[in-house]
Amino acid sequence: MKTFATLEPLTTRLLEIQRINSAASVLSWDQETYMPVGGGEARAEQIAVLQGLAHEKLVSPDMQTLLSQWVDPATGQAAEQPGDSWDEPARSLLRETWRDFSRAKKLPSDFVVALSRECSLAQQVWAEARTKNKFSMFLPNLRTVLRLKREEAQYLGYQDSPYNALLDVYEPGATIANLQPVFTALKARLVPLLKKIAQSRVKIDDSVLHHSYDQARQLEFGRLVLTAMGYDFERGRLDLSAHPFTTSFHPTDVRVTTRVHEHELQSCLFSCIHEGGHGLYDQGLDQRYFGTPLGDSVSLGIHESQSRLWENCVGRSQPFWRFFYPILQQTFHEQLRGVEIDQFYAAINCVKPSLIRVEADELTYNLHIMLRFEIEQDLVEDKIQPEDLPAIWNQKVEDYLGIVPPSDADGVLQDVHWSFGAFGYFPTYTLGNLYSVQFFEQAKLEIPNLEHEIAAGQLLSLRRWLEQKIHRWGRMFTPAHLAQRVTGATVSPEPFLNYAEKKYGEIYQL
């Protein structure tokens, strides 16, 4: 039997590439947290050089020679001789490395460097354009990035739509054909549910979240929740950034960021829990496999399932607040004196159509994703043009959510994704929402008294369960296979819809 150890000449090279990528990630983290604005252009060049180097190493003749010893280039599967086979980790490692290698091989190195540089620059221009509410300022960069991404899809090859080539990068196996029915099914039950909520006689007053809350104390509370979740500060940090994110250089150095607004208590709170969920995944990856696909997260949809599970299934649940609300009340005794837990629970679960995706409630969130899914498909397929985006965006927001953005900053310019070329990324957010409920339902079946534990502030059995079932496997299984192993089913909108109808049926007395 051949094993992971047999592949040492390969894993040594992969580790070196990973170290270059980790170094690039440190530079990106710094760019988003502490770098002075003036450093932008120089930083774009630094990151581009490292990404070009990592790419060159991955597609090197050396790597090709190594891989072709072990992988059948026609199928991408481990080549097995009669009487000699690979064990499962080795077979998965070869399958996934081949996937990365063959994809990278299709992209010329100068293209990779150009894409990296343009995305880095576009991201900085986008940030300024958003602040100034000036779409026209961002338009030339958006055109360039879109052109490069279309070119990338041509290099990669695809069936049916160039958008499929880009989707597959973030969510292996995802296509328009398999996502469309999921979105259609979601919409069919979400829209009537939202209508009922709008007509409900229960009107939630969430003004309690908008009193003045000391920012340092908000951060302190976020840190307390992260610690209870099992996020290890010996192997992580919490910093501030305009847009909360998680990045990892190694399972021993996984960093999360948050933002904090004096008059929006939910912002820092839920971004800490959300990013904490991502952070736990990265801290839970198997260190022995670091540098190889087995030490890497499996897909963005599964990654997002971890953040949404903690943020929504746990962080917006009654059991969680039975333990944490008294602590929050102590922290902000003036603002929360006399506010009952039920009132607070309703406030953090208030459903109303809003302009900003990241601040949307659990239900309307998916509508924000649907409209992005449609727009980016049309962009990549060249059915619409970047200059028409503000008008198209506003029309769709009105169609889906019944409101009209007063400005592009609160409309088409709100998300960073397109600026760094992440077309095909958005659907993974909805997949994450669906997976999160599927996983949490399964955890409730397998962990006795989970909800009692959560109500006692004991979050570690859940963390351990997720680590055992999901985190430690890295890319050993495909996303669909992993979901099948954990829950006995592939992704489906049903569990999420059942959960949503029950939870919001109670809150809004439908």
Ligand code: ZN
């Ligand atoms: Zn996330």
